Amino acid sequence: IFIDRAQKTTPKFWTTPAQQRWMSSLPMNTVVLFVPQQEAWVVERMGRFHRILEPGLNFLIPILDRIRYVQSLKEIVIDVPEQSAVSLDNVTLQIDGVLYLRILDPFKASYGVEEPEYAVTQLAQTTMRSELGKLTLDKVFRERESLNFNIVQSINQASDEWGIRCLRYEIKDIHIPPRIKESMQMQVEAERKKRATVLESEGTRESAINVAEGRKQAQILASEAERAEQINRAAGEAQSILAKAEAKAKAVTILSDALAEQNGNAAASLSVAEQYVSAFSKLAKETNTVLLPSRAGDISGMVTQVCMCLYILVCVCVCVCVYMHSNRFMLLFLSGLSKK
Numbered sequence: 179i180f181i182d183r184a185q186k187t188t189p190k191f192w193t194t195p196a197q198q199r200w201m202s203s204l205p206m207n208t209v210v211l212f213v214p215q216q217e218a219w220v221v222e223r224m225g226r227f228h229r230i231l232e233p234g235l236n237f238l239i240p241i242l243d244r245i246r247y248v249q250s251l252k253e254i255v256i257d258v259p260e261q262s263a264v265s266l267d268n269v270t271l272q273i274d275g276v277l278y279l280r281i282l283d284p285f286k287a288s289y290g291v292e293e294p295e296y297a298v299t300q301l302a303q304t305t306m307r308s309e310l311g312k313l314t315l316d317k318v319f320r321e322r323e324s325l326n327f328n329i330v331q332s333i334n335q336a337s338d339e340w341g342i343r344c345l346r347y348e349i350k351d352i353h354i355p356p357r358i359k360e361s362m363q364m365q366v367e368a369e370r371k372k373r374a375t376v377l378e379s380e381g382t383r384e385s386a387i388n389v390a391e392g393r394k395q396a397q398i399l400a401s402e403a404e405r406a407e408q409i410n411r412a413a414g415e416a417q418s419i420l421a422k423a424e425a426k427a428k429a430v431t432i433l434s435d436a437l438a439e440q441n442g443n444a445a446a447s448l449s450v451a452e453q454y455v456s457a458f459s460k461l462a463k464e465t466n467t468v469l470l471p472s473r474a475g476d477i478s479g480m481v482t483q484v485c486m487c488l489y490i491l492v493c494v495c496v497c498v499c500v501y502m503h504s505n506r507f508m509l510l511f512l513s514g515l516s517k518k
Contacts, residue, residue, distance in 0.1 A: 204245050204246070204247075204248060205219070205245055205248070206245075207238050207240055207241075207243055207244055207245060209237060209238060209239075209240055210235070210236075210237060211231065211235075211236045211237070211238060211245075212234065212235060212236075213231045213232065213233045213234060213236055214233060215233045216233070216250065216251045216252050217233065217248060217249070217250055217251065218230050218231070218248075218249045218250075218251060218281075218284035219231040219236075219245050219247070219248055219249075220245070220246050220247035220248070220249065220284055220285070220288045221238065221243050221244065221245055221246065222243070222244050222246045223239075223242050223243050223244075224242055227285070227289070228243060230284055230285065231245075246288070247284070247287075247288040249281050249284040249287050249288060250281065251280070251281055251284075252280070253278055253279070253280050253345065254278070254279050254280065254281075254295065255276060255277070255278055256276070256277040256278075256279065256295060256298070256299055256302075257274075257276055257277075258274055258275040258276065258277050258299055258302050258303060258306075259274060259303075260272050260273065260274035260353075261273060261274070261303050261306070261307070263306065263307045263310040263311070264307075264310070264311060265310055265311065265313060265314055265315050265318060266311060266312060266313055266314045267314045267315055269315045269354065269355070269358055270355065271310065271315075271318070271352055271353065271354055272352070272353035272354075273306060273310070273349060273351070273352050273353070274349075274350050274351055275302070275306065275347060275348055275349045275350055276347070276348045276350055277298065277299065277302050277333075277344065277346075277347050278344070278345045278346040278347070278348075279298055279337075279342055279343060279344045279345060280342070280343050280345060281294075281341060281342055281343075282341055282342065282343050283341030284341065285341065286339065286340055286341025286342075287340060287341040287342055290339055290340045290341055291339075291340045294337075294340050294341075294342055297337075297340065298333065298337055298340075298342055298344065301332075301333055301336055301337065302329065302333055302344075302347060305328075305329050305332040305333060306329055306347075306349075308332075309325055309328050309329055309332070310325070313325070315354070315358070315362075318352065319352070322349060325349065326346070326347050326348060326349060329347045330344050330345075330346065330347050333347070
């Protein structure tokens with residue numbers, strides 16, 4: 179009498195429709211068998227392992243050969259039931275997940291462990307409890323990916339002898355107690371208020387800095403503009419003085435040349451006399467107070483005095499001209515005077 183262990187009743191609290199498909203009845207030995215793709219049929223001959231049937235056409239000996247296990251080589255999805263776990267900061271969590279695995283060695287999966295899917299599921303639950311006990315509540319949410327990776331590594335270390343490879347483990351949902359959830363919500367709100375206050379203070383500080391920087395730049399620009407204006411004004415005044423001096427020097431030069439010509443003194447005396455008469459005629463027009471020379475009727479004496487003053491003025495202007503330009507004007511003027 180052969181007892182088929184694969185048809186044993188499995189606990190209902192971990193079975194799923196996909197797992198129930200795995201526990202279906204075994205095919206009968208009909209001598210000629212067709213094995214589907216991605217399936218491995220384990221055959222025993224007189225109660226001892228004989229071989230694993232390949233996909234396609236296969237032949238068996240009646241009565242002696244019997245198909246004992248049927249293993250699927252596809253990726254298997256197992257729903258890990260919800261379970262309780264305690265974190266490092268003593269918070270009880272309810273966590274469920276999804277396990278993805280594949281059978282790599284049908285022989286080990288058949289003879290290495292009894293009910294391999296159930297064994298891997300229990301191993302995933304215990305491993306998840308162990309890994310959650312190493313983390314605090316905040317890190318459980320932040321390090322979800324590393325938690326899944328650690329669970330997969332722990333499962334693979336134990337399931338290597340079973341011919342099963344765990345590909346992925348994903349945590350579907352994490353349920354926390356209502357009071358802890360309320361405290362976390364309050365913590366989140368406080369953190370958001372803190373961030374809002376910090377951001378507002380930083381905005382005020384940046385605004386004050388920008389205003390101060392703007393005033394500083396405005397003062398710098400105003401001072402630079404004032405300095406440029408003063409420089410331009412000084413340069414304009416200097417150019418104006420230089421232009422007036424050059425014009426006066428040219429006028430003195432022309433005057434000296436004119437005086438050096440023939441009858442120059444007579445022409446100068448006539449010009450001075452005309453200006454004297456014109457100025458004398460306007461003395462009493464602007465004010466009631468009039469200053470008259472001691473010899474107002476002596477025109478020739480007045481002309482002589484004016485000519486002497488004019489001569490002194492010309493000498494001073496020539497000196498200024500020579501100081502600003504060269505000595506050739508002085509030599510020319512003195513040579514003209516020596517001739518006179």
